[in-house]
Amino acid sequence: MIIPVILSGGSGTRLWPLSRPERPKQFLALTGERTMLQMTLARTSDRQRFAPPLVIAASSHADEIKRQIEGEIESVVLEPVARNTAPAIALAALLAAPDAPLLVMPSDHLIRDQEAFLDAVALGLPLAEQGWLVTFGIVPHRAETGYGYIRRGEAISSGVHRVERFVEKPDATTAEALLASGDHYWNGGIFLFRADAYLAALGTHAPEVLHAARRAMANRTGSERNIYPDAEAFAAAPFISIDYAVMEKAGSVAVVPVSMGWSDIGSWDALYEVGRPDADGNILAGNAVAANSRGCLIRSDGPTIVTVGVEDLIVVASGDSVLILPRGQSQRVKEAVDALRASSAGEAQP
Amino acid sequence: MIIPVILSGGSGTRLWPLSRPERPKQFLALTGERTMLQMTLARTSDRQRFAPPLVIAASSHADEIKRQIEGEIESVVLEPVARNTAPAIALAALLAAPDAPLLVMPSDHLIRDQEAFLDAVALGLPLAEQGWLVTFGIVPHRAETGYGYIRRGEAISSGVHRVERFVEKPDATTAEALLASGDHYWNGGIFLFRADAYLAALGTHAPEVLHAARRAMANRTGSERNIYPDAEAFAAAPFISIDYAVMEKAGSVAVVPVSMGWSDIGSWDALYEVGRPDADGNILAGNAVAANSRGCLIRSDGPTIVTVGVEDLIVVASGDSVLILPRGQSQRVKEAVDALRASSAGEAQP
Numbered sequence: 001m002i003i004p005v006i007l008s009g010g011s012g013t014r015l016w017p018l019s020r021p022e023r024p025k026q027f028l029a030l031t032g033e034r035t036m037l038q039m040t041l042a043r044t045s046d047r048q049r050f051a052p053p054l055v056i057a058a059s060s061h062a063d064e065i066k067r068q069i070e071g072e073i074e075s076v077v078l079e080p081v082a083r084n085t086a087p088a089i090a091l092a093a094l095l096a097a098p099d100a101p102l103l104v105m106p107s108d109h110l111i112r113d114q115e116a117f118l119d120a121v122a123l124g125l126p127l128a129e130q131g132w133l134v135t136f137g138i139v140p141h142r143a144e145t146g147y148g149y150i151r152r153g154e155a156i157s158s159g160v161h162r163v164e165r166f167v168e169k170p171d172a173t174t175a176e177a178l179l180a181s182g183d184h185y186w187n188g189g190i191f192l193f194r195a196d197a198y199l200a201a202l203g204t205h206a207p208e209v210l211h212a213a214r215r216a217m218a219n220r221t222g223s224e225r226n227i228y229p230d231a232e233a234f235a236a237a238p239f240i241s242i243d244y245a246v247m248e249k250a251g252s253v254a255v256v257p258v259s260m261g262w263s264d265i266g267s268w269d270a271l272y273e274v275g276r277p278d279a280d281g282n283i284l285a286g287n288a289v290a291a292n293s294r295g296c297l298i299r300s301d302g303p304t305i306v307t308v309g310v311e312d313l314i315v316v317a318s319g320d321s322v323l324i325l326p327r328g329q330s331q332r333v334k335e336a337v338d339a340l341r342a343s344s345a346g347e348a349q350p
Numbered sequence: 351m352i353i354p355v356i357l358s359g360g361s362g363t364r365l366w367p368l369s370r371p372e373r374p375k376q377f378l379a380l381t382g383e384r385t386m387l388q389m390t391l392a393r394t395s396d397r398q399r400f401a402p403p404l405v406i407a408a409s410s411h412a413d414e415i416k417r418q419i420e421g422e423i424e425s426v427v428l429e430p431v432a433r434n435t436a437p438a439i440a441l442a443a444l445l446a447a448p449d450a451p452l453l454v455m456p457s458d459h460l461i462r463d464q465e466a467f468l469d470a471v472a473l474g475l476p477l478a479e480q481g482w483l484v485t486f487g488i489v490p491h492r493a494e495t496g497y498g499y500i501r502r503g504e505a506i507s508s509g510v511h512r513v514e515r516f517v518e519k520p521d522a523t524t525a526e527a528l529l530a531s532g533d534h535y536w537n538g539g540i541f542l543f544r545a546d547a548y549l550a551a552l553g554t555h556a557p558e559v560l561h562a563a564r565r566a567m568a569n570r571t572g573s574e575r576n577i578y579p580d581a582e583a584f585a586a587a588p589f590i591s592i593d594y595a596v597m598e599k600a601g602s603v604a605v606v607p608v609s610m611g612w613s614d615i616g617s618w619d620a621l622y623e624v625g626r627p628d629a630d631g632n633i634l635a636g637n638a639v640a641a642n643s644r645g646c647l648i649r650s651d652g653p654t655i656v657t658v659g660v661e662d663l664i665v666v667a668s669g670d671s672v673l674i675l676p677r678g679q680s681q682r683v684k685e686a687v688d689a690l691r692a693s694s695a696g697e698a699q700p
Contacts, residue, residue, distance in 0.1 A: 017656075291689035292682075303653060303667060306367075306686040308675040313660070315674060317653060322672055324665060325658040332642075336656040339641035 002125070002192070003074070003100050004044040004053035005092040008037060008065065008107040009082055014267050016333050017321035018299065026108035027064050030265055031274060036108040037068050043111060044103065045071055049118070054095060055107075056088045059228065075224060080231035085189070086245035087237040090202055090213035091229055098196035101128045104242075106189050110274055112261025120258035123159045124192045127254050133201060133247060134192040135163065137185025137255040138262045143175035146266060148187040148243065150255050163253040166243060185257050188264070191242065198246070206245040212237035268314045268330035272297040288315075295327060352475070352542070353424070353450050354394040354403035355442040358387060358415065358457040359432055364617050366683050367671035368649065376458035377414050380615055381624060386458040387418050393461060394453065395421055399468070404445060405457075406438045409578065425574065430581035435539070436595035437587040440552055440563035441579055448546035451478045454592075456539050460624055462611030470608035473509045474542045477604050483551060483597060484542040485513065487535025487605040488612045493525035496616060498537040498593065500605050513603040516593060535607050538614070541592065548596070556595040562587030618664045618680035622647045638665075645677060
């Protein structure tokens with residue numbers, strides 16, 4: 001039985017003002033009624049295939065996790081500090097039976113084609129059971145510079161390849177070449193491996209991560225359901241991703257290429273792209289009214305936004321802030337946050 | 351001694367969402383710390399030249415008037431219903447001594463050049479004392495289609511002309527011709543005449559207005575300070591402007607041309623035009639932050655508005671609404687109000 005391991009450590013600010021440190025993307029209902037975390041949990045709710053999940057989250061989000069979790073859960077591991085994915089996954093691996101396959105998933109990604117997702121997992125499972133570290137490579141459809149890439153090597157089994165190499169986030173020219181190559185995939189941060197295979201790879205390539213995670217779990221507090229690793233021990237772990245710590249170094253790493261309507265919804269533009277625009281090309285959510293306006297993303301959980309005669313704007317109102325920027329430039333949200341910090345409008349600071 | 355008569359009957363929605371029926375333009379601080387009404391009162395605060403003013407306002411605004419009035423006031427006449435300017439001014443004229451010169455002014459216009467204003471009043475005063483109905487014609491600087499025009503005729507005295515005719519709000523082509531003519535002025539709705547001259551002209555050209563106003567004042571209630579004309583009697587007056595009722599028909603009508611930095615601030619674009627843009631061409635008020643944005647008017651008395659990389663937008667947040675439209679198109683605010691009414695976001699209806 002596969003154990004889903006759901007990573008809820010993100011604290012993204014790229015969807016400001018909706019996402020905030022106390023309410024990161026996984027806790028938001030971006031594409032419908034349910035939050036990204038709830039949709040992620042639902043993805044592995046078939047108890048014929050999947051055991052109840054382990055959720056790894058920040059202890060500061062304990063209450064929000066409690067509010068949002070629906071259905072059966074094995075445990076929630078509440079990290080005292082953020083140490084990135086390699087240590088977080090180590091905590092989960094130490095809780096699981098050594099031969100249990102772990103399906104590691106970010107809690108804030110969209111996967112619209114559930115069947116394709118399950119098929120890819122099924123393709124990867126036999127390899128994972130044999131001890132491979134399996135990744136899932138998203139078939140790219142644009143020359144994205146915001147993701148790392150995975151180059152496939154020789155086929156191992158039907159639909160599964162050895163990983164030739166991992167590629168850092170490329171510049172625009174390189175991204176075009178990677179897209180054109182046909183043998184590079186986006187690294188979506190989804191993994192499948194046995195708990196013992198991951199821990200063994202950690203022991204070889206990042207022993208300080210394994211050591212800190214072991215000590216943190218040996219001295220854990222809390223209950224079976226809510227697990228608090230020892231804060232001092234866990235803080236000693238380096239801040240490092242699973243990619244850097246293990247995947248790029250380990251030997252038996254496989255990739256399952258998959259097209260499954262995946263998006264990390266890493267920006268307001270990305271949210272527009274996965275949405276269903278109305279006849280005027282607008283995507284409206286909450287208190288939003290677009291009069292003679294086209295191509296806009298308008299969301300508000302607060303004041304009523306009314307636009308007249310504008311085109312291709314992103315307008316997001318949340319809490320005490322309203323963000324307005326041109327669509328296609330939503331990576332510039334950081335400028336908004338910086339300008340707000342620099343301004344005297346101190347009360348509304350993110 | 352000139353008696354200022356300040357008309358506070360406006361209920362404009364052109365500055366929605368800041369202006370609302372319960373808080374029309376004259377009660378807003380649009381250009382600085384003080385409201386348009388307060389600035390209008392200050393304009394005639396020199397007690398060497400002006401008697402304490404008469405304010406004519408809607409009875410529904412009695413509390414707001416009370417809050418805003420600073421300095422000495424003769425009386426506030428609280429209209430039970432709106433009947434436009436001709437009946438409102440009749441109420442004031444009936445309160446004043448027959449030979450008192452009345453300086454009639456809207457309460458929601460901007461006049462930046464106070465000296466030019468006082469000079470123009472001084473030029474008109476001798477004519478008014480002789481029984482002329484004196485208007486003030488704003489020297490136009492653009493082919494505005496939103497105002498009526500006044501064509502000057504022969505000179506009566508230095509800087510004062512007989513009015514040749516009043517011109518209705520023109521279409522764009524006509525407005526260009528009027529601007530080019532050099533002898534047409536905007537009708538800014540400011541008048542100077544003896545109380546008895548106005549009442550006599552009313553008796554000749556609009557006797558039903560005079561009759562209703564006389565009955566309303568004969569049966570008034572309230573105090574010396576707060577005067578409530580009889581509601582039923584006043585409601586019998588026709589809804590008619592001083593221009594239609596009197597000025598366009600009377601014989602001895604004069605115009606004093608004047609350039610005095612006048613604006614009726616009849617739109618968000620007009621407010622931008624009278625403002626002082628920062629180095630990026632932005633005019634910001636309240637909780638507004640513009641990052642790498644140009645040519646924007648951004649005001650908020652509520653949420654913090656943060657723009658990034660946008661140009662020539664008008665953004666106004668007030669109460670529970672945020673308006674966004676292109677600068678130069680602020681006459682389209684009506685589309686916003688209509689769209690909001692039509693939408694299901696019913697709570698935020700204007």
